Amino acid sequence: MVLPEGRRARRTRERHAAVHALMDKGVSHSGIMAELHLDPKTVRKFMRAATADELIGTGPTGGRQTSLDGHAAYLTARFNEGCTSANVLHQELAERGLTISERTVRRFVHRLRDRAKPTSHPPVPKAREVTGWILTHPDNRPEVDRVALKELRDRCPDLDAASEFVARFAVMLVNLRGKDELEQWTTDAEAGSLPELRGFAAGLRKDWDAVMAGLSLHWNSGPVEGHVNRIKMLKRQMFGRAKPDLLRKRVLLAS
Template sequence: MSVADLLAVLFPQFALLHVELVRSVGRSVRVHARGRTSGASCTGCGTWSDRVHSGYERRISDTAVSGQELVLHLRVRRFFCDSAECGKRTFAEQVPGLTFRYGRCTVSLRKVRETVALALGGRAGARLSAHLSDGIGRDALIRLIRALPDPLTGKVRVLGVDDFALRKGHHYGTVLIDIEGRRPVEVLPERSADALADWLTEHPGVEVVCRDRARYYAEGADRGAGTATQVADRFHLWQNLGEAAERLVARLRPQWVPPAPEREKVVLPEGRLAQRTRERHAAVHALMDKGMGHSQIVAELGLDPKTARKFIRAATADELIGAGPTGGRQTSLDGHAAYLIARFNEGCTSADRLHRELAERGLTVSERTVRRFIHRLRDNAKPTTRPPIPKAREVTRLILTHPDNRPEADRVLLKELRNRCRELDEACVLIARFASMLVNRRGQEELEQWTADAEASTLPELRGFANGLRKDWDAVTAGLTLHWNSGPVEGHVNRIKMLKRQMFGRAKLDLLRKRVLLAT
């Protein structure tokens, strides 16, 4: 098999070429070729011509071969156009499926570049292209995206509408999704009723509009497709109910918060000297009870005879303990320690304030001494512990979770809270009924009764939620009855966020719109 035949097998588009030479130059493969046909069709009028005007060489990049760049040196002819009605005098021949006008790459390589650009954007796409032995810059990839034609919209029967942030908190756009095909059909530059109404007017045939509960989308759908059924998304209904439930729980939370336990009185423990004195006194008198004399006690406990005699003569250990605050040596706070402990138990823990009070009592003592004493009281004070109180969001999660998915500990906690608070129990019953209606799509049969019960309840948060349902009644009823929802729309909104992060600060609306509509 010749080199030309091998190239024709590997690259079918080369079958229309006559390969003259294949050579390797550095990290690239160079193929010199020319067209096989005797003539070409005019690019203006399509008239066949075989009258050659001139020729020139085009250098065209193709997809890589074994990690090496493939460059086609194509000898191209120019032909005369003999049609009197054509405005062209001459035209250059094009190889079908291989070349296109003004192209510096083959059709297949351009498709690869477009795919990379749509998938990764400019900067990341350029890095991948370098690994594919296709040197192209990020700006060129972005130009390729902008040059792509918009896809055909076609007829959309079920339309999904939602907003996305162009600049969060400042500017928002609107994405339109074909719910049945799960594909984006348009990206609008603003979030308004006028923009949606104009698009619906230009694209008739929409029968169902899936939307959130935003007022401008409801108004735009009414104006642009008045006969279409509007469907409020079930996720947003559940989200609105969850927000109302969280406000309700936050209001009711103080009712199940137990009061803080009383602080225990602080008693300053005896010092080490006093403890040792009591231990020795007890040991000495225990030996005396056994009938031991002075000499035997001294030998048994290893005490000095004078010390042992002192313990023998004392009837109680208190006679041997000093008059200090902790039973030790006397200090400048003797006689006032009880006052400081009482004031500390009353809640006054400021050493500076207590020092001033002692001065008013006529005691001359340094503030440092008082501060050391207060620090000892703080070290001996037992911390007041309060039973853990569930946060409002945690209780809301328990209420909104399906009963079959609640752990046993959560079931016990929720039951205890409902027993403590009657309003919370009433809210749990109403929310459970709404959840059952939403999951089983029984809005047509149960929504009216549920809304009436919520409006008659003592819970202002759920009454407000029910009033909101009344304002969008038809769409809410359809959302809780029909199987359509905005799930595909939310998925594409998340994809838009990913595309924006890929393109960093260069994601202007025209470029973002192309990637949203064309990237798959």
């Protein structure tokens, strides 16, 4: 029986693949640190390793030197034959002339049992995480998030459709293409199977002229909103400290 790798080994392989994928793109050491949120020493270790096997090691003990070295293969073979009792295996090792504590053998057997368990499914990402992946610009999306989002889109047609609609709307919003594309986008959303998008499209229809202006004209209410926010900040700073006449002077002099 071939035992599946443990969670730590799988994570090591995933990190090694992500680090070397960024290296192939020419990303620097500091860039890989920021992209994968890893410690500098950890990144350097993964960069130096040609393969993930160098980091994982071989054998059930993960490459570490233990008092079971030279007998691990025997224990693994006996475990695969069906002998899973640590007491029995400890007695057999004693008969082979090995002096070792039963606790050490028990820990080794526990590792074999853990690796023999079926691989558990990865945790389901939270809705907020998936929303962040969808709303992030593809060029700024980390490799790990990109792969996770692709897997989710492959499994869920509704999520795939929603991601496509969001991407199309983002292009209109950033490039002000509403005059050419808003009508088609809204029609597609109304004819789609997602009730949330159908409701959003209905809301666009109710204030169509304003939406069209926002997605096609360069003018916007940003400066006005900025002045309003600044005045509110001054009001909070002056609350309980001065009368309205001083507040008025601060507003006028700061503009």
